[in-house]
Amino acid sequence: MQLFLVLQEGKRGVFINLKGMGKVNDGILCFIFPIFVTIIVVRLMYVLYWVRKPNRSLRTDNLRTLIVLGSGGHTAEMLRIVNVLQKDRFAPRFYIAAATDSMSLQKAKVLEDSLIQQENSGRKMVEASQFIQIYRSREVGQSYVTSIATTLIALAHAVWLTFRIRPQVIICNGPGTCIPLCTSAFLFKLVGLGWSNIFYVESIARVRKVSLSGLLLYKLLLADQFYVQWPQLQKKYPRAQLVGCLM
Amino acid sequence: MDGAGNGGRIRKMVFVTVGTTCFDALVKAVDSRQIKEALSKRGYTDLMIQMGRGSYAPSKVSEEDGPLTVDYFAFSPSIADYLKSASLIISHAGSGSIFETLQLGKSLIVVVNEDLMDNHQSELAEELAERKHLFYARPQMLQQTIETMDLETLVPYVPGTPKLVVDLMNKFLGFPTD
Numbered sequence: 001m002q003l004f005l006v007l008q009e010g011k012r013g014v015f016i017n018l019k020g021m022g023k024v025n026d027g028i029l030c031f032i033f034p035i036f037v038t039i040i041v042v043r044l045m046y047v048l049y050w051v052r053k054p055n056r057s058l059r060t061d062n063l064r065t066l067i068v069l070g071s072g073g074h075t076a077e078m079l080r081i082v083n084v085l086q087k088d089r090f091a092p093r094f095y096i097a098a099a100t101d102s103m104s105l106q107k108a109k110v111l112e113d114s115l116i117q118q119e120n121s122g123r124k125m126v127e128a129s130q131f132i133q134i135y136r137s138r139e140v141g142q143s144y145v146t147s148i149a150t151t152l153i154a155l156a157h158a159v160w161l162t163f164r165i166r167p168q169v170i171i172c173n174g175p176g177t178c179i180p181l182c183t184s185a186f187l188f189k190l191v192g193l194g195w196s197n198i199f200y201v202e203s204i205a206r207v208r209k210v211s212l213s214g215l216l217l218y219k220l221l222l223a224d225q226f227y228v229q230w231p232q233l234q235k236k237y238p239r240a241q242l243v244g245c246l247m
Numbered sequence: 248m249d250g251a252g253n254g255g256r257i258r259k260m261v262f263v264t265v266g267t268t269c270f271d272a273l274v275k276a277v278d279s280r281q282i283k284e285a286l287s288k289r290g291y292t293d294l295m296i297q298m299g300r301g302s303y304a305p306s307k308v309s310e311e312d313g314p315l316t317v318d319y320f321a322f323s324p325s326i327a328d329y330l331k332s333a334s335l336i337i338s339h340a341g342s343g344s345i346f347e348t349l350q351l352g353k354s355l356i357v358v359v360n361e362d363l364m365d366n367h368q369s370e371l372a373e374e375l376a377e378r379k380h381l382f383y384a385r386p387q388m389l390q391q392t393i394e395t396m397d398l399e400t401l402v403p404y405v406p407g408t409p410k411l412v413v414d415l416m417n418k419f420l421g422f423p424t425d
Contacts, residue, residue, distance in 0.1 A: 207370040230374070
């Protein structure tokens with residue numbers, strides 16, 4: 001099959017004319033494209049069906065866990081959750097924070113260092129925790145035009161990190177950093193390159209309205225489980241689960 | 248314990264914190280003569296201000312120039328010690344500051360920064376004020392709040408736990424429940 005790209009000069013400038021070589025090639029083009037689209041749609045429906053379905057079989061292995069940190073109260077809340085996680089089930093742990101956030105990874109390191117000291121020799125050896133920085137999608141007050149470019153860069157970086165980390169569990173609580181990561185994880189699910197369970201815990205500071213990150217993850221069905229801390233939010237978002245205040 | 252007399256005064260410290268933000272309106276308000284007098288009338292003797300990224304620096308006041316000593320600093324790796332030794336805390340509406348204070352069982356006035364564009368912070372302060380865990384004020388209302396507040400009406404905050412969230416995550420993943 002041969003297709004020719006013909007550059008034609010018209011009155012309104014140069015445009016590209018896709019020319020097939022006869023009816024056979026037109027047929028193939030009309031055939032392949034719809035099949036491709038159908039495959040994607042079917043796969044998307046499959047993924048959206050299986051997202052939010054709990055695992056029925058008993059699990060005993062450990063899961064690669066990605067923990068998304070953020071400025072302000074986000075990191076404090078997240079580390080409070082990590083403190084209670086079973087360290088042998090959720091391991092190895094990967095902490096991600098925005099490149100401009102200097103404090104969060106430090107706080108996570110302090111937590112992990114204290115765990116190393118508590119570790120008994122009987123535990124099986126797992127990989128050490130890692131601390132990673134990601135490009136920020138948008139700084140506070142950044143113009144929307146430049147935000148599109150920086151968000152795409154952040155998404156590309158997120159895809160690369162998802163490929164490298166291959167998380168099986170993602171835990172996040174609201175900073176903008178989590179959107180490119182969760183989107184990337186979802187894309188990986190879509191193309192069948194790995195399945196990560198995404199747990200979103202809306203911040204304790206959100207009493208009546210969810211954050212933008214939360215709204216996106218809720219509406220686009222990206223999160224497997226969506227937790228809220230205040231009853232007002234659970235009433236507003238029925239698919240969310242009320243877990244009470246964490247702090 | 249008798250606190251009368253020059254050397255025997257019980258020291259009661261008010262700690263003001265703005266976290267990592269810039270909140271000049273609060274620092275200016277607290278550094279004003281009216282608020283300092285109001286605090287002194289309520290029995291406070293020292294004022295310590297953590298001013299964060301603000302540009303307004305308060306004036307330091309020593310004990311002789313009283314009635315309230317005033318001192319300040321910009322940042323500290325941990326404000327836990329200041330919180331522990333304070334009798335009253337006046338804080339911006341950041342959730343970290345709020346819960347760190349409430350978990351120590353301290354009396355708290357939260358002042359919301361009205362210059363912040365997206366003010367979701369006020370939701371948390373309002374909810375906790377409704378549940379009587381803290382007092383909530385705008386910068387202009389701070390003096391009145393200090394003059395009329397009754398600390399006895401505050402209800403101690405019982406800290407929450409992430410245990411339920413972790414249990415739910417484990418259950419979803421198929422791990423055996425403990």
